[in-house]
Amino acid sequence: MAVTIREVASAAGVSVSTVSRAFTAPDQVQPTTRQRILDAAAELGYSPNPAARSLRGSGTGTLGLIVPDIANPFFPPIIKAMQARARHLGYTVLVADSDEREADEMAAIAAVSKRVDGLILWASTLTEDRLHELAGRMPLVVVNRHVPGIPEVRISLAAGIAQAAEQLKAYGHRRCVFINASRAELSRGKSIQESFEALDLSLSELGPYEPRFETGVHAATLVAAHEATAVIAHNDVVALGVLHQMANLGVSVPRDVSVIGIDDTLLASVSTPSLTTIRIDPEEIATRAGDLLIETIANAGRTGPGLDAASPIVEIGSRLIPRASTGPAPAH
Amino acid sequence: MAVTIREVASAAGVSVSTVSRAFTAPDQVQPTTRQRILDAAAELGYSPNPAARSLRGSGTGTLGLIVPDIANPFFPPIIKAMQARARHLGYTVLVADSDEREADEMAAIAAVSKRVDGLILWASTLTEDRLHELAGRMPLVVVNRHVPGIPEVRISLAAGIAQAAEQLKAYGHRRCVFINASRAELSRGKSIQESFEALDLSLSELGPYEPRFETGVHAATLVAAHEATAVIAHNDVVALGVLHQMANLGVSVPRDVSVIGIDDTLLASVSTPSLTTIRIDPEEIATRAGDLLIETIANAGRTGPGLDAASPIVEIGSRLIPRASTGPAPAH
DNA sequence: CTCCTCTATGAAAACGTTCCCGCAATTTCA
DNA sequence: TGAAATTGCGGGAACGTTTTCATAGAGGAG
Numbered sequence: 001m002a003v004t005i006r007e008v009a010s011a012a013g014v015s016v017s018t019v020s021r022a023f024t025a026p027d028q029v030q031p032t033t034r035q036r037i038l039d040a041a042a043e044l045g046y047s048p049n050p051a052a053r054s055l056r057g058s059g060t061g062t063l064g065l066i067v068p069d070i071a072n073p074f075f076p077p078i079i080k081a082m083q084a085r086a087r088h089l090g091y092t093v094l095v096a097d098s099d100e101r102e103a104d105e106m107a108a109i110a111a112v113s114k115r116v117d118g119l120i121l122w123a124s125t126l127t128e129d130r131l132h133e134l135a136g137r138m139p140l141v142v143v144n145r146h147v148p149g150i151p152e153v154r155i156s157l158a159a160g161i162a163q164a165a166e167q168l169k170a171y172g173h174r175r176c177v178f179i180n181a182s183r184a185e186l187s188r189g190k191s192i193q194e195s196f197e198a199l200d201l202s203l204s205e206l207g208p209y210e211p212r213f214e215t216g217v218h219a220a221t222l223v224a225a226h227e228a229t230a231v232i233a234h235n236d237v238v239a240l241g242v243l244h245q246m247a248n249l250g251v252s253v254p255r256d257v258s259v260i261g262i263d264d265t266l267l268a269s270v271s272t273p274s275l276t277t278i279r280i281d282p283e284e285i286a287t288r289a290g291d292l293l294i295e296t297i298a299n300a301g302r303t304g305p306g307l308d309a310a311s312p313i314v315e316i317g318s319r320l321i322p323r324a325s326t327g328p329a330p331a332h
Numbered sequence: 333m334a335v336t337i338r339e340v341a342s343a344a345g346v347s348v349s350t351v352s353r354a355f356t357a358p359d360q361v362q363p364t365t366r367q368r369i370l371d372a373a374a375e376l377g378y379s380p381n382p383a384a385r386s387l388r389g390s391g392t393g394t395l396g397l398i399v400p401d402i403a404n405p406f407f408p409p410i411i412k413a414m415q416a417r418a419r420h421l422g423y424t425v426l427v428a429d430s431d432e433r434e435a436d437e438m439a440a441i442a443a444v445s446k447r448v449d450g451l452i453l454w455a456s457t458l459t460e461d462r463l464h465e466l467a468g469r470m471p472l473v474v475v476n477r478h479v480p481g482i483p484e485v486r487i488s489l490a491a492g493i494a495q496a497a498e499q500l501k502a503y504g505h506r507r508c509v510f511i512n513a514s515r516a517e518l519s520r521g522k523s524i525q526e527s528f529e530a531l532d533l534s535l536s537e538l539g540p541y542e543p544r545f546e547t548g549v550h551a552a553t554l555v556a557a558h559e560a561t562a563v564i565a566h567n568d569v570v571a572l573g574v575l576h577q578m579a580n581l582g583v584s585v586p587r588d589v590s591v592i593g594i595d596d597t598l599l600a601s602v603s604t605p606s607l608t609t610i611r612i613d614p615e616e617i618a619t620r621a622g623d624l625l626i627e628t629i630a631n632a633g634r635t636g637p638g639l640d641a642a643s644p645i646v647e648i649g650s651r652l653i654p655r656a657s658t659g660p661a662p663a664h
Numbered sequence: 665c666t667c668c669t670c671t672a673t674g675a676a677a678a679c680g681t682t683c684c685c686g687c688a689a690t691t692t693c694a
Numbered sequence: 695t696g697a698a699a700t701t702g703c704g705g706g707a708a709c710g711t712t713t714t715c716a717t718a719g720a721g722g723a724g
Contacts, residue, residue, distance in 0.1 A: 002710095004709095004710060004711090005710065005711065006710080016710090016711080016712095017712085017713085020711065020712060020713085021712095021713095024712075024713095048710080048711070049709090049710055049711070050711095051709085051710080051711090052709070052710035052711040052712085053710080053711055053712075054711090055709090055710080055711070055712090056710085056711050056712040056713075057712075057713090058711090058712065058713095
């Protein structure tokens with residue numbers, strides 16, 4: 001039914017080998033011949049069948065991306081950016097989500113693993129052993145997870161947190177609250193606590209909770225008890241919960257209390273007041289993770305799997321996006 | 333490198349044909365033999381290679397979904413639901429976005445078309461001719477687009493709009509404003525205008541604009557001039573723009589003005605005040621569209637392409653989700 | 665003029681399945 | 695009990711590529 005390489009070959013008066021080469025190794029075929037082939041292909045509407053292509057062993061041309069939750073507003077821009085990057089590099093991206101459950105993640109991996117050349121696992125729930133085993137079978141990149149020997153992209157909130165502390169300090173805040181729902185990026189390196197202490201700001205930690213809107217609602221009522229004038233939330237959704245409850249309590253943001261989110265999702269820019277937040281650039285993370293995977297794939301082909309030198313770690317920074325939910329601390 | 337059907341065959345002491353049958357037509361092989369094969373396969377960690385499988389002609393086991401914009405918060409829940417549904421039915425979903433530009437949509441289609449058994453095109457920008465041509469080459473389902481002869485899922489906002497009108501009427505509103513940024517679902521059937529007129533409510537239309545937050549900000553300032561006490565926005569993002577600007581203007585929602593969004597995205601439930609909106613169930617639409625495509629694929633295999641009787645149209649309803657952004661009209 | 669080295673091309677194997685045929689053994693029916 | 699139908703399985707072609715190997719011709723060096 002579909003037009004095959006053979007038809008192109010006979011239309012151009014060459015063998016199938018030459019047609020194949022005209023596409024995959026254009027400089028191995030004489031310019032005039034190549035042009036004739038390309039013309040014939042265009043005329044017939046030919047494009048190579050990826051199934052046949054990958055069967056013969058040259059990879060699938062597809063990258064797998066497993067995220068915890070596609071519907072979490074943090075991920076769609078990342079998916080979009082990775083698609084764009086991958087398409088630019090001649091790859092397709094196959095996305096699946098794990099629902100943050102190990103069983104579902106395994107199922108997702110099983111479903112895509114044979115269709116892709118490599119996998120990006122975001123905040124994987126798998127054990128270290130399983131990840132190593134998987135890495136032995138196919139190129140792997142983990143994000144927001146550290147496993148020795150596996151290439152990794154890590155997000156560092158340090159810069160963003162430091163800037164948040166600087167801003168709050170400059171605004172005259174003294175006592176702050178952090179609503180914790182366990183972000184892997186925060187458990188590493190200089191902790192949020194240290195960043196605040198360095199500026200002589202007190203920081204109380206609430207939680208750990210689940211990263212939900214209701215968590216913010218709940219935590220907001222506790223802020224007063226801590227005599228705090230600023231809140232940093234686990235992410236934008238939680239921060240919006242805080243905003244919501246503050247409004248209910250008749251507490252004005254930012255006049256009485258300042259609120260800071262994390263992620264800079266769409267939510268942050270469309271809330272009222274617009275939300276000061278710590279941005280993690282989706283394009284950067286998508287590009288770096290995608291490129292790292294492609295590099296890992298190339299290396300696997302070259303040196304064989306398992307034989308990795310120091311597996312690379314790339315770090316993504318963050319920065320504060322000041323908006324309307326932060327302002328001067330109320331005069332005491 | 334990977335374990336093939338041949339190794340399973342020799343491990344189980346049968347031919348490759350039998351192993352193949354054990355997986356694809358289990359009732360054609362004797363139970364004891366089948367079990368032996370399944371055991372051997374499990375032991376070796378065998379799973380069939382999709383590339384080889386699709387090469388031989390039995391489809392790719394993948395559904396293609398092209399949406400205008402992955403990062404639009406309306407789509408991620410739909411993508412997620414379709415993935416879940418498809419996995420349940422033994423399919424994988426390959427998602428791409430068109431950025432609402434014809435050229436990009438063509439590129440996206442070209443990139444995925446050879447890898448999928450069929451395509452779901454959401455609000456396609458392609459011409460009717462192109463769509464017909466495409467439908468001749470592969471199973472196709474369009475959503476939010478009407479093309480004679482092509483299976484279609486359409487969203488009807490009629491019920492939701494009617495309920496919105498009912499609620500506003502009951503709350504005592506008289507004059508309303510609709511912020512238009514061209515929704516295909518509204519241009520069909522009983523128009524929004526008619527729904528309101530039927531309840532003796534006046535409705536002024538603003539726009540058409542772009543469906544952006546800033547559109548809501550802009551439109552909000554115009555509401556007072558229309559002496560309206562209720563606003564229906566093109567979607568939730570625009571509605572949040574309205575909320576934002578109303579707050580700026582010192583207009584209280586819902587005390588002075590009621591606001592209604594469309595889509596019931598995450599935004600609606602986490603805004604302050606929470607947003608009354610018209611919900612389109614993502615699970616329903618994903619399930620119906622996915623099932624329709626699978627059905628279309630099955631029919632194409634049976635009767636050959638192009639030979640379609642009446643191509644089915646399935647309609648998805650909508651309903652009002654009352655939240656805190658609507659309330660009694662202010663006493664005049 | 666001969667031999668050698670390239671370069672451009674073709675022939676054919678291989679990739680891992682599925683599925684059509686064919687064969688034997690078993691069951692069914694008269 | 696014999697013929698016919700059915701069942702369970704194996705052999706092998708086919709799917710559309712890529713890639714290795716071989717070959718023919720073109721040049722270049724001696």
